[in-house]
Amino acid sequence: MLGEVLVIGFGQPVAGDDGVGIAVVRELSQKPWAKSVEIREMTDPLRLIDLFDSGQRMILVDGIVGKNISGTVLSINSADLADGKVNPVSSHGVNVAQVIELAQVVAEDNSFPEIQIVGITIKPPVRFTDQMSPEVTAAIPKAVMKIRTLLEV
Amino acid sequence: MVETINVDYLARVEGEGALTIRFKGDQVEDVKLRIFEPPRFFEGFLRGRSQEEAPDLTARICGICPVAYQMSACHAIEDALDLRVDDTLRRLRRLLYCGEWIESHCLHMFLLHAPDFLGYQDAISMAKSHGSLVKRGLRMKKAGNAIVRIVGGREVHPINVRLGGFYRAPSVKELESLIPELSWACEAALETVRDFSTFDFPAFERDYEFVALQHPEEYPFCEGRIVSNKGLDIPINAYDDHFEEQQVPHSTALHSIIRNRSEYFCGPLARFNLNYDKLSTAARHAAESARFSVPCLNPFKSLLARAVEVVQTFDEALSIIQSYTPPEQAYMEVSKKPATGFGCTEAPRGILYHRYRLDAEGLIQDAQIIPPTSQNQKSIETDLYAIAPQLAAMPHDDATWLAEQTVRNYDPCISCSTHFLKLKVERS
Numbered sequence: 284m285l286g287e288v289l290v291i292g293f294g295q296p297v298a299g300d301d302g303v304g305i306a307v308v309r310e311l312s313q314k315p316w317a318k319s320v321e322i323r324e325m326t327d328p329l330r331l332i333d334l335f336d337s338g339q340r341m342i343l344v345d346g347i348v349g350k351n352i353s354g355t356v357l358s359i360n361s362a363d364l365a366d367g368k369v370n371p372v373s374s375h376g377v378n379v380a381q382v383i384e385l386a387q388v389v390a391e392d393n394s395f396p397e398i399q400i401v402g403i404t405i406k407p408p409v410r411f412t413d414q415m416s417p418e419v420t421a422a423i424p425k426a427v428m429k430i431r432t433l434l435e436v
Numbered sequence: 437m438v439e440t441i442n443v444d445y446l447a448r449v450e451g452e453g454a455l456t457i458r459f460k461g462d463q464v465e466d467v468k469l470r471i472f473e474p475p476r477f478f479e480g481f482l483r484g485r486s487q488e489e490a491p492d493l494t495a496r497i498c499g500i501c502p503v504a505y506q507m508s509a510c511h512a513i514e515d516a517l518d519l520r521v522d523d524t525l526r527r528l529r530r531l532l533y534c535g536e537w538i539e540s541h542c543l544h545m546f547l548l549h550a551p552d553f554l555g556y557q558d559a560i561s562m563a564k565s566h567g568s569l570v571k572r573g574l575r576m577k578k579a580g581n582a583i584v585r586i587v588g589g590r591e592v593h594p595i596n597v598r599l600g601g602f603y604r605a606p607s608v609k610e611l612e613s614l615i616p617e618l619s620w621a622c623e624a625a626l627e628t629v630r631d632f633s634t635f636d637f638p639a640f641e642r643d644y645e646f647v648a649l650q651h652p653e654e655y656p657f658c659e660g661r662i663v664s665n666k667g668l669d670i671p672i673n674a675y676d677d678h679f680e681e682q683q684v685p686h687s688t689a690l691h692s693i694i695r696n697r698s699e700y701f702c703g704p705l706a707r708f709n710l711n712y713d714k715l716s717t718a719a720r721h722a723a724e725s726a727r728f729s730v731p732c733l734n735p736f737k738s739l740l741a742r743a744v745e746v747v748q749t750f751d752e753a754l755s756i757i758q759s760y761t762p763p764e765q766a767y768m769e770v771s772k773k774p775a776t777g778f779g780c781t782e783a784p785r786g787i788l789y790h791r792y793r794l795d796a797e798g799l800i801q802d803a804q805i806i807p808p809t810s811q812n813q814k815s816i817e818t819d820l821y822a823i824a825p826q827l828a829a830m831p832h833d834d835a836t837w838l839a840e841q842t843v844r845n846y847d848p849c850i851s852c853s854t855h856f857l858k859l860k861v862e863r864s
Contacts, residue, residue, distance in 0.1 A: 327499045329543060330592060332574060333581055381560060385547075388563040389571045 287319045288434060289334065293345040293379055295326055299412045300353065300405035300419040304344040307403070307426045320434060328379045335386045340397045342433055344426060345379050346419075347402035354418035356425045358433075359400040401429050457824055457839065464824035467817045468686040469843070482803040487513050487772070487794055491597050494790070494805065499592060500543070500849060503536035503584065504783030505790075506597040507658050508805075512790040513599055515673070516777025517770060524763040525601040526658075531611075531756045532587040532594070533657045533781075534749040538580025538621075540784035541704070541742040541749075544847045545628070546573025549739050552841040553635040569631065572624050576746065579614070579621040583753055586610050601767030611757045618754045625747040626722050632743050633726030638838065641733040642822055644815070645694065646706035649782050655714040655748055656707060658781045663710055664700065665731070673778040675789050681806065692811040699814035702786030703846060704741035705732060719748035735819060735845040742847075772798035783808050785847050809848045816846055 292308030295301045305324050312322045321339070325331065334341070347357060379400070387395055403422045458466040478497055482490060490509040495502035507529060514520065521529070546569065547559040556562035563570040581591045586606050588594025596602050647668065651660035662678075663669045670678055681690035694700055708715075708723075712730045715723070723729065728740045772794070779790045786808030793802040819842050827835040 325592075329547070330499070333578055333591070381558070385560045385563055385570070388560060389567055389574065 287340065288342060289321045289323065289337070289339040290342045290344065290430060290434075291323045291325050291331065291334075293325050293328060293343065295408070297413050298408040300415050301346050301408040302413070303346045303403045303405060303415060303419050303423070303426075306415065306420075307344045307401070307423055307430070310423050310427050311430055316434065328382045331379065331382045332386050335390065335396060336394060338394075338396060341399070342430055343379055343398065343400045344430065345400065345402055346405040346408075348407050349402075349404050351404040352418070353405055353416060354422040355404040356422050356429055357402040357404065358429060359402050360398075363400075399433055401426055401433070455820070455839065455843065457820060457827065459824070459828055462825065462828050464821055464828070467820045467824065469813055469817050469820075470686045479803045479805055482792075482800050485800050487792070487798045487800060488599055488770070490790075490792065490800065490803075491599065492595070495593050495597075497805070497807070498849060500540050501536060501783045501785070501788075502593045503532055503588065503597070504781060504788050505805075506594065507533060507781040508779045508783075508788045508790040509792075510597065510599055510779070511658055511781060512777045512779030512792050513794070514770075514777065515779060516775040516792060516794050517773060519600060519768060519770060521601050521768055522763065524605075524761065525766075525768070527756050527760075528587060528602060528605065528763075530654075530657050531583060531753055532597070534753040534756075535580045535583030535587065537749045537784050538746055538753075539577055539584065540847075541746050542573050542577035542580060544784075544844075545632070545739060545742050545746070546570055546577070549742075549844050549847070550632070550635075552837070552844060553632075553637075553739070572628070576621050576624050576628070576750075579617045579750070582614055582617065586614065598767055599770045601763070601765070603766060605762045605766040608760060608762060611760050614757060615754065618750055618757070622718070622747070622750045622754060625743070625750050626718070629722040629726050629728075629740065629743045629747060632739055633728060635739070637734060637736045637739075638841075639734075640736060640819075640823055640826075642735070642819065644706075644733060644735075645697065645700040646709045647694075647700045647702045647787065647811075648706040648710045649780060649787060650710055651714065653714070655711050655716070655719075655752075656782050662780060662787065664694075665709060666697075668694065672780040672789075675778060675780060675806075676791070676804075679789075679806075679811075681810070687813065689810045689813060690806075691814045692806060693814060699818050700811070701735070701815045702808050702811050703738065704745050704784075705735060705738045706786065707782060708732065708741040708744060715744065716748050716751045718751045719744050722747045736841070738845045738847070772796060785809060785849055786811060807849070809846070812846045812848065816843055816848065819845070 290308055292304035294304040296305050308322050308324060403426055405419055454470040456468045490513060491506040494505040494509045497505050551558055551562045554562055584594055585591045589596030596604060645664050645666045647664045649656035649660040650663040661669055661671055678695055679692055680695045681692050684691055709730050709732060723744045774796045776793045780787050788808055789806040791804040792800055795801050823842055827839055
């Protein structure tokens with residue numbers, strides 16, 4: 284059964300801080316939710332495109348390369364992404380922002396779901412490691428709190 | 437003359453790597469497809485694990501083609517144990533593989549490769565002008581996802597595959613629910629071959645050695661002999677005798693060659709060239725109507741080979757479902773014994789070889805996994821050597837575009853071979 288809200292953590296856990304989206308939803312899944320919330324992990328953003336016609340409200344969690352210092356938790360909307368103000372990390376050449384934009388382009392009228400994005404700023408991943416930096420690790424509870432707040436709305 | 441061209445990011449490939457082309461005057465001095473991802477050590481951590489774990493563990497190598505890893509692992513271990521699954525289970529495996537080919541091919545054709553031919557930087561900009569094409573591709577891909585979900589248990593990293601068959605066989609009702617969308621998709625796939633055949637393919641040919649599985653009765657998925665258009669014809673268990681992996685300083689992925697020869701080309705164009713007579717009537721007619729015939733030595737027409745294979749797989753998927761009777765048992769009993777087994781199946785990008793040495797307790801003592809991208813890596817470099825004179829004569833942006841397109845012909849999955857590509861063209 285589909286949840287009312289789909290929370291998806293993106294990232295690559297063996298690329299250091301790029302795994303923060305996955306780490307956040309794993310932390311989130313430690314506690315049950317009063318509302319019907321479906322939590323997923325996703326490494327390949329292109330997989331997201333298959334979910335847009337589910338009608339589910341989505342909260343997407345991903346590492347973001349931006350101007351803020353590492354470990355800053357941001358609440359982002361699709362327009363921010365379209366403006367290029369922030370850049371989700373991509374390990375496959377296609378990132379979450381591009382997938383959302385593509386889905387919006389081909390979506391039938393009024394069929395596009397409500398999407399909120401929780402971004403955690405990171406530096407571009409440069410090497411293989413399953414260890415995240417202290418500042419990004421410290422941001423995990425803050426991101427969980429942000430999602431909790433969004434889910435209460 | 438431009439001395440150095442740098443493209444720091446080559447999009448629309450699966451994975452991360454870099455490309456350097458160095459010119460001396462008009463002559464190409466060096467081409468290196470650099471894959472700098474650290475090795476992932478799957479073969480190492482399979483040692484000591486149960487034979488039963490191999491299909492699920494190796495499936496994690498790739499999110500695009502997990503079924504290929506599951507099938508190669510199952511076939512290799514079943515080969516060691518002298519187990520051959522019955523025809524119904526065999527057909528269910530083919531159905532699952534159809535789903536994965538459809539998913540992977542549609543992703544590459546519509547979102548990654550078609551923008552090259554229609555002159556767009558990416559699928560987003562292409563979708564603004566060719567929305568119906570992209571919508572069609574996404575709907576076709578989704579039909580493949582549905583097959584994988586129902587037969588494999590879920591769309592990504594299927595969980596229903598096991599040695600000897602499946603944990604649970606789908607019901608007739610579950611499979612029949614797929615028929616309406618698959619029937620639509622068969623027509624959509626034919627329309628796609630027609631559309632793609634109108635593209636302007638760069639004039640480029642090379643005398644390739646194509647390598648693929650060949651089966652006496654079927655378009656290849658999981659079984660057959662490994663053959664080439666230059667005389668190779670060997671059983672799967674002779675792979676190590678005829679192929680060799682070479683370490684090169686510039687790549688963490690090994691380069692495969694045919695012993696005492698050189699690079700070879702595996703994947704959809706190789707399968708098409710070597711198995712044309714095994715295509716379904718619908719798929720062969722689609723190719724004929726598109727004037728796409730064998731032998732085809734133009735790697736850019738890999739796009740058409742994929743499109744024909746999508747016709748093939750939708751056609752076969754429907755056929756399997758329409759004749760499906762659930763097996764009495766979802767899997768066959770699996771024994772344990774000390775033995776070595778060999779498996780080679782056709783992943784969407786080409787042959788995927790697995791070898792396992794097992795002990796009496798069914799524990800893996802040694803494993804070897806050779807994915808299609810590392811098998812194609814040397815052929816990609818050789819294509820770039822061959823096309824480099826054209827690149828040298830082109831403006832920077834056009835040269836970069838064509839070099840990237842040349843790499844994308846192979847739909848490389850760099851994450852499999854050990855991920856992202858940077859192109860660096862140096863001229864002196």
